[in-house]
Amino acid sequence: MAKNWLTDINDKLLNWYGIVGFLILWQIAPTIGLIDPQFISPPTTIIAYAWTLMETGDLFIHMAASLQRTFLGLFLAVITAVPLGFILGGWFPGVAKFLRPLMSLLGQINAFSLFPIFILFFGIGEVVKISIIYWSSIWPILFTTIAAVQHVEPIFIKSARSMGAGRGTIFFKVILPGSAPAIFTGIRMGTNVAFLMLIAAEMIGASAGLGWLVHNASMNNVIPRLYVATVSIALLGMGLNYFMRWLESTLVTWKEETAVE
Amino acid sequence: MMSTKIKAESIYRIYKVRNVEGDNSHITNHNGHEGLLALDNVNLEIKQGEFVALVGPSGCGKSTFLDILGGLATPNSGDIYIDGKPVKGPGLDRGIVFQGYALFPWRTIQHNIEFGLEIKGIPKNERKDIALKYLKLVGLEGFENRYPYELSGGMKQRVAIARALAFDPEILLMDEPFGALDAQTREVLQIELLRIWEETHKTIVFVTHSIDEAIFLADRVVIMTARPGKIKSDIRIDLPRPRLEGDLKSSPEFARYRHELWELLRDEVDKAEEQASENIRGAAAHQEEKPAAAWQPQKQSAV
Ligand SMILES: Nc1ncnc2c1ncn2[C@@H]1O[C@H](COP(=O)(O)OP(=O)(O)OP(=O)(O)O)[C@@H](O)[C@H]1O
Ligand SMILES: [Mg+2]
Numbered sequence: 191m192a193k194n195w196l197t198d199i200n201d202k203l204l205n206w207y208g209i210v211g212f213l214i215l216w217q218i219a220p221t222i223g224l225i226d227p228q229f230i231s232p233p234t235t236i237i238a239y240a241w242t243l244m245e246t247g248d249l250f251i252h253m254a255a256s257l258q259r260t261f262l263g264l265f266l267a268v269i270t271a272v273p274l275g276f277i278l279g280g281w282f283p284g285v286a287k288f289l290r291p292l293m294s295l296l297g298q299i300n301a302f303s304l305f306p307i308f309i310l311f312f313g314i315g316e317v318v319k320i321s322i323i324y325w326s327s328i329w330p331i332l333f334t335t336i337a338a339v340q341h342v343e344p345i346f347i348k349s350a351r352s353m354g355a356g357r358g359t360i361f362f363k364v365i366l367p368g369s370a371p372a373i374f375t376g377i378r379m380g381t382n383v384a385f386l387m388l389i390a391a392e393m394i395g396a397s398a399g400l401g402w403l404v405h406n407a408s409m410n411n412v413i414p415r416l417y418v419a420t421v422s423i424a425l426l427g428m429g430l431n432y433f434m435r436w437l438e439s440t441l442v443t444w445k446e447e448t449a450v451e
Numbered sequence: 452m453m454s455t456k457i458k459a460e461s462i463y464r465i466y467k468v469r470n471v472e473g474d475n476s477h478i479t480n481h482n483g484h485e486g487l488l489a490l491d492n493v494n495l496e497i498k499q500g501e502f503v504a505l506v507g508p509s510g511c512g513k514s515t516f517l518d519i520l521g522g523l524a525t526p527n528s529g530d531i532y533i534d535g536k537p538v539k540g541p542g543l544d545r546g547i548v549f550q551g552y553a554l555f556p557w558r559t560i561q562h563n564i565e566f567g568l569e570i571k572g573i574p575k576n577e578r579k580d581i582a583l584k585y586l587k588l589v590g591l592e593g594f595e596n597r598y599p600y601e602l603s604g605g606m607k608q609r610v611a612i613a614r615a616l617a618f619d620p621e622i623l624l625m626d627e628p629f630g631a632l633d634a635q636t637r638e639v640l641q642i643e644l645l646r647i648w649e650e651t652h653k654t655i656v657f658v659t660h661s662i663d664e665a666i667f668l669a670d671r672v673v674i675m676t677a678r679p680g681k682i683k684s685d686i687r688i689d690l691p692r693p694r695l696e697g698d699l700k701s702s703p704e705f706a707r708y709r710h711e712l713w714e715l716l717r718d719e720v721d722k723a724e725e726q727a728s729e730n731i732r733g734a735a736a737h738q739e740e741k742p743a744a745a746w747q748p749q750k751q752s753a754v
Pocket of ligand 2: 514626
């Protein structure tokens, strides 16, 4: 019995062993002089520095700035791409097919490379960062929405029709819920890309945000701050991903839990 | 005398198909419609409250016919009448149980059953009462808040039947509803369906591949020919009701019906099999032709 719960705990911790080992190595290597602590600060120094940044509240200000941009851009992308996807996929499949090459070309354009053009149009303010988010998330959301609408099982539509459902009912009660899981996948993909792009954009033109923090740290040669910013970006990105999964599982409750994550 | 509930009058259905080069044996032209003839002058009359089983080889047009009865497809010529009125489209006077359950995975069992009631405009509280009533009728009390993925095949099938019954259609159209189930579950559901039919007095058209199932359930067994689907024979099953006891299937009368139906069906199954292997041969021949076809434009451009 005792062995059982031990293996249980072991199983739960298994995911963490790699991270813990890595942290230990990271701590020891600069401390014993294996690598230059000037370039790679040990985790304890980083944590201490993070603590001061948190005490002054600076870290949260930057996190909030990045998050706000992400959510705003994402929100705008969702409210345009999802209805557009429904219209193209549901009502104008011919137009959708016709536009597909153009859309995948546009989708391939890295938002970051459009940054200078966006700056010409929108100046250097908030709008330009939000348009980066918007551009990088709208395409995956649009593509998956169109595909999701077109791949709702015909038997569901037939079944609804057999019970006298009209076009409107079929749209709201069959196509919309039937395509929700796929659309969520698109939104999650869009979020990941958008967040990466945002950080890069903040490094070029911003006065707040985690990307700016990285840039600022490197300009002023404050290496621990650089690491704090980097780790915060990783954690925030992870948190964002978890949040999206949580949102999906609370809104789409009817799907079988799949073991593969 | 019972009144006529459903009347199918000279139904023709032609599917448009891409023309396969070289093999036009199955392409016909009927009144200017060219394509694959699936239903060829089907005539059928079904009385109020009758239980009719429809059997025939695979691909003979059973689902096609059921879709037409349901108003989900229109025949190329011919008419369907229900209570003497021509059918224009789907309607809540007919409930369909599809080949495969077709439950909405995003709705709980209760809300699946309520779908037709929502369209009928029945208020929420009433809908719930009705849904629970039919859930009880099919023996699934307490499952109202589950989702389809949490149910076994047999349970899903019961829900599909409850959903089709819930908006109280006069006619139930069932397309191989028990085809995917194991023998035991199938038998249980057959008996349950008969009980429900006797309680609700619906008119039922039941498609099946199983002769035994057809004899056990139906007042009449209608046999269709291999494609193009025609009605080959229409056999009245004079077995006593209620047919709830298990040993009916081993009685000599049952065996006699089984023999009679099988004799009628055998030729059609053979013919359907022949058609299938011809299709395979045709497809193979078509593949062999392909390289030759790829040759020709080159030759022409050389000229
Ligand atoms: N949408 C379609 N387009 C073209 N041909 C079709 C279509 N649907 C059915 N067919 C053809 O029409 C014929 C009848 O099909 P149907 O599905 O009605 O057969 P069935 O009797 O229900 O067969 P099964 O017992 O296998 O379910 C078949 O030859 C099939 O290939
Ligand atoms: Mg069929």
